[in-house]
């Protein structure tokens with residue numbers, strides 16, 4: 001597909017990495033935006049190539065992408081904010097800045113833009129890639145009514161999008177932003193255990209993926225909560241009880257609580 005050349009893009013994307021790609025794919029699939037309404041900036045020729053493959057005009061220089069866009073999506077790593085001189089080009093009256101950077105507060109973004117700015121922060125997660133994202137959206141102090149509309153549409157197109165306060169975002173980041181990694185950690189451990197018990201790696205992989213997928217679908221669809229669903233699998237004196245006792249004796253629930261607390265603390269630290 002040859003990239004479009006928008007004269008006044010609706011959305012300028014700064015940082016066309018994994019998350020930006022997931023967000024754009026979801027938005028295009030749902031028809032929320034067309035590729036000709038987007039311009040993306042990335043240092044990496046390979047990432048610009050990915051954008052071109054989506055039909056999006058891609059440039060190297062963020063400053064040249066920003067001009068005229070209705071909204072600017074900041075999708076670089078939090079550590080890159082300091083070197084984003086292009087933010088000085090933001091029209092703070094006319095443009096909305098949507099940031100997915102973990103931990104970076106609205107006031108820091110506004111400072112980088114040169115003063116009060118219409119900032120909307122979003123914490124998405126990678127299941128966006130398959131249309132099953134969980135995204136939380138917080139409007140900053142200088143955002144106007146309706147400034148979160150594009151974010152709600154964009155992120156709602158690829159899963160669930162909910163409004164939260166900025167104060168809640170560190171906890172959200174720890175739970176749903178990083179959350180997919182916790183499940184993948186469990187998948188790794190289950191696959192290794194299955195192979196350790198003598199199952200072929202391909203069989204272990206199939207069984208673990210389908211077990212996690214089916215369990216997540218059951219949790220999502222059921223009126224029962226997680227403890228009730230767990231009780232239904234656990235026959236008294238049976239195999240699940242034997243496993244659960246080991247998990248409890250080894251403090252797995254405490255470990256998960258501590259891990260999520262560490263993620264929230266790290267998100268707060270990234271605020272600088």
Ligand SMILES: NC(=O)C1=CN([C@@H]2O[C@H](COP(=O)(O)OP(=O)(O)OC[C@H]3O[C@@H](n4cnc5c(N)ncnc54)[C@H](OP(=O)(O)O)[C@@H]3O)[C@@H](O)[C@H]2O)C=CC1
Nearest residue numbers: 015017018019041042043075076077078080100101102124
């Ligand atoms: N991954 C996840 O699960 C989640 C991530 N986030 C947030 O999403 C953000 C993006 O993450 P992710 O997509 O994984 O990051 P990536 O590193 O994949 O993508 C960022 C891209 O931006 C480029 N870049 C950096 N600075 C500039 C600049 N000034 N101008 C143009 N391009 C630039 C980088 O190039 P180069 O590599 O050459 O520097 C890179 O290609 C992060 O802030 C993260 O906190 C939020 C929720 C979940």
Ligand SMILES: O=C(O)[C@@H]1CCC=N1
Nearest residue numbers: 102173176177178179
């Ligand atoms: O690990 C991180 O910092 C980012 C934010 C949430 C998921 N990934």
